[in-house]
Amino acid sequence: MAPASPPVDGWVPSTLQRERDAFRAKATRRAVITAGLASLAVFAVIALAVTSSPGWPAFRETFxxxxxxxxxxxxxxxxxxxxxxxxxxxxxxxxxxxxxxxxxxxxxxxxxxxxxxxxxxxxxxxxxxxxxxxxxxxxxxxxxxxxxxxxxxxxxxxxxxxxxxxxxxxxxxxxxxxxxxxxxxxxxxxxxxxxxxxxxxxxxxxxxxxxxxxxxxxxxxxxxxxxxxxxxxxxxxxxxxxxxxxxxxxxxxxxxxxxxxxxxxxxxxxxxxxxxxxxxxxxxxxx
Structure with a gap:
């Protein structure tokens, strides 16, 4: 008779699976940080271009x-x-x-x-x-x-x-x-x-x-x-x-x-x- 399979609740991921999960988590964090920094850089450039324009004080006061x-x-x-x-x-x-x-x-x-x-x-x-x-x-x-x-x-x-x-x-x-x-x-x-x-x-x-x-x-x-x-x-x-x-x-x-x-x-x-x-x-x- 074949041995009974271990219960699902007692399942433990293998070393390879843990390495894959860690790599994916690291890649996700890296992507989030990169996207955030890139967004901040773009918004900073746009804000600098707008606020340094000659008409910005009048525009700010009007709008x-x-x-x-x-x-x-x-x-x-x-x-x-x-x-x-x-x-x-x-x-x-x-x-x-x-x-x-x-x-x-x-x-x-x-x-x-x-x-x-x-x-x-x-x-x-x-x-x-x-x-x-x-x-x-x-x-x-x-x-x-x-x-x-x-x-x-x-x-x-x-x-x-x-x-x-x-x-x-x-x-x-x-x-x-x-x-x-x-x-x-x-x-x-x-x-x-x-x-x-x-x-x-x-x-x-x-x-x-x-x-x-x-x-x-x-x-x-x-x-x-x-x-x-x-x-x-x-x-x-x-x-x-x-x-x-x-x-x-x-x-x-x-x-x-x-x-x-x-x-x-x-x-x-x-x-x-x-x-x-x-x-x-x-x-x-x-x-």
Whole structure:
């Protein structure tokens, strides 16, 4: 009888394995130190070139005035909260409309041709129109019409413009995810007795949405930035608040404050998107 193998908990790496681990750890530390020193050197050269330029004192006073930053910060922060609210409400509406359009575009059969045509026309129209043009037409034009039963708020129509534009792009992301699901998944679900709606809801959409989450997160990052365009129709967001603060003395530091606040929100979302993409890639390799 063969001797029993030693328990896994008692495993001890060999000398060669320990040497490999030590070499890899040393190489990793060396790479991190080299990258850090190289980055510091590049940033130091850039900082030296900028601060030694003849116009740096005036530029610093105009764009990096600490007292102006402190005085404008509360107003810009209140405006940023408006951007966040626009983003959150629009994101929910965009997800619902985009998913509906994607499902309509993937319907099969001649009887569904009108629905497919309408969904395709919607996507082509609002992907083709610039977002800024939509904001100006809806945000300024619709309140001027004063149609009974419809809001006249520029904020409402600005959110509608953003929703219409982004839902067209998100619909294509969802459609790509739905079409990436192998046809065998549809066939297997239908062979088990699931209806088309049950197959779509329980089998196809969970897989499709999971595969496009990184792309959707990229759209969320872009949506947060583009929410600042509502200032074009008179909504007091972070950008317009910075403009109001600037108009008193033509010091542009409030714009820098608004940019920093946007970065504080968008950079973590971007890094989270990268993490999701890497995780999705690793899962795909494992599968």
């Amino acid at each position: 990096f005035n600490w007292d102006k930053a402190l005085s404008s910060f509360p107003a810009v922060l209140r405006g940023l909260w408006m951007n966040i609210r626009v983003m959150l409400v629009s994101a929910v509406c965009i997800a619902i409309i985009g998913l509906t359009l994607a499902v309509l575009r993937t319907l099969r059969g001649a009887v569904f041709f009108p629905l497919r045509a309408l969904a395709t026309a919607y996507v082509d129209l609002f992907r083709g129109l610039p977002l800024l043009l939509l904001l100006l037409v809806l945000g300024l034009g619709m309140p001027a019409l004063r149609l009974s039963g419809l809001p006249t708020s520029a904020l409402f129509w600005g959110g509608v413009a953003i929703t219409l534009s982004y839902s067209a792009y998100v619909a294509e992301v969802f459609r790509a995810g739905i079409e990436s699901v192998h046809p065998s998944q549809w066939a297997a679900a239908r062979s088990l007795g699931l209806t088309y709606r049950q197959t779509l809801r329980r089998v196809v959409l969970p897989q499709a949405i999971r595969s496009v989450v990184p792309a959707l997160m990229n759209d969320v990052v872009s949506l947060h930035k583009d929410s600042g365009l509502v200032s074009m129709v008179g909504v007091t967001d972070a950008i317009l608040a910075a403009q109001i603060e600037t108009s008193s003395d033509y010091n542009f530091t409030p714009y820098v404050v608004a940019g920093v606040l946007f970065l504080i929100l968008t950079i973590p979302m971007a890094r989270f998107t990268d993490w999701l993409a890497r995780r999705q890639g690793q899962r795909g390799v494992l599968l």
